[in-house]
Amino acid sequence: MLMTLDNVLTREELAEAREMIAHSQWASGLATAGTQAAAVKDNQQLPEDAPFLPALRRMVLAALNRQPLFFSAALPLKILAPFFNRYGETGNRYGQHTDGAMRLTPDGAGYVRADVSATLFLSEPEEYDGGILAVQDTFATHNIKLKAGSIVVYPSSSIHEVTPVTRGARIGCFMFMQSMVRDAEKRRVLFDLDLAIQQLRQQVGEAAPVVSLTGTYHNLLRRWADT
Secondary structure: OOEEEOOOOOHHHHHHHHHHHHOOOOEEHHHHOOHHHHOOEEOEEOOOOOOOHHHHHHHHHHHHHOOHHHHHHHOEEEEOOOEEEEEOOOOOEEEEEOOOOEEEOOOOOOEEEOOEEEEEEOOOHHHEEEOOEEEEOOOOEEEEOOOOOOEEEEEOOOOEEEOOEEEEOEEEEEEEEEEOOOOHHHHHHHHHHHHHHHHHHHHHOOOHHHHHHHHHHHHHHHHHOOO
16 A cells, blocks of 8 residues: 655754754665665665764654654554655656665664555755655555655565656655555555545544444454454
8 A cells, every 4th residue: 555645744844854854964875775675776874983973863753653644554563763865856766666675774683574665755846856755555656746744555576666866856755664454455455444434423423333443443452454
């Protein structure tokens, strides 16, 4: 399942994040690339010792905590500390790849299984040419270029790429999550059911069918979730 959310960051947060990034030094993006990805990855990334990186990570995680739709779609058990990258006008790109299943935490203390990936856009679409995130699913390839402060969430198992940037710079935040529900199709069923319940609740309140469907949702989550 692929989902986008606008205005994950407020205008004030976005301005603050961009200011911190403007005063940061970039390093090679190969630091987080596996064997397959390294062959097709050409971008830059904030290194782990970047002074503003802890504050940027706290800002993004706090913003995600304000998004109930994000929680409903990803059902995150663990979120790997977010990373920040840059694709410049020299043709930086990230060719077709699938995200590695196991991601080492930045402190080296353990691993997070990558079930769900997400990209939070920090540059406005008109600030750069190219830089489209193209995500394949069963039915089509989805070309994504969102306004700054918006996020796209998609299965880590998807084949995807970032097309070459030919003007300006595309700056973003990317992250990997281990979901309580490992199977993408089951997550989609739970998400669709949750949305339907919320819509019914707005229309009819806590009527008996809404209570029953809510129970069904949680019973499925009990059956499918691991914690």
